[in-house]
Amino acid sequence: MHSASEGHPQPTVLSDFILGSQDGLVNVLGILLGLVAASLQPGSHVTSEIILVAGLSALGAESISMAAVAYTSTYSRMRLYRSEREREIREMREVPELEREEVRTILRGWGYEGDEMEEMLRRIEAKPKAWLDLMMAFELNLSYIPPEAPRRSAVLVGWATVLGHLVPLIPFFFTQISLVDAAVVATVLSAAMLFAIGIYEARVTAGSVWRSGVRLTMIGLASGLAGLVIGHFAALL
Secondary structure, three states, X not given: OOOHHHHOOOOOHHHHHHHXXXXXXXXXXXXXHHHHHHHOOOOOOOOHHHHHHHHHHHHHHHHHHHHHHHHHHHHHHHHHHHHHHHHHHHHHHHOHHHHHHHHHHHHHHXXXXXXXXXXXXXXXXXXXXXXXXXXXXXXXXXXXXXXXXXXXHHHHHHHHHHHHHHXXXXXXXXXXXXXXXXXXXXXXXXXXXXXHHHHHHHHHHXXXXXXXXXXXXXXXXXXXXXXHHHHHHHHHO
């Protein structure tokens, strides 16, 4: 059995979803806008088919890459937690007075002093698991990561990246519209999705809906539009 605090995996669903969807969207939007900018140069052979191939190739590579990064980073944090937990158990057994002093330091930070602090220390020491959980959370600032968290994080980040890639690609499937019009629609769709992600973040974290939405939209579009500038000047070389 794990404590209640151990029931909250890290990274959270919110951060995983934002990481994958925003990264996927910004990455492919920059590629698409860069290719559209290059297509406007005289003698360019960039077509909607080429843009789709580039976008879908980026989707495949980026979604797998992001999922792998999510898995390895979460797995590393899980192993760190386990190793630090074993070290704390060993120190509680071998140098208990040092560990007690570390608990006193935590309690002083919470405003406990004198006899009240010592009484609280005795109560904590009487519950070894509570003592261990306290040290993990408040001395080492580490959260419990369940064994299934790396796989769950990889799946969520991977699929969120796919979703983020697909949104800007949608207008390029309609070959009857010009590349410039498709780029405009892709930018509008991307802005709408970024704003929606910001709203989701604000509702989960109790922040300002408008501030969060505008912040994510501006950051994402600024990064994506950098691809347009680079594509324009690269085509001139």
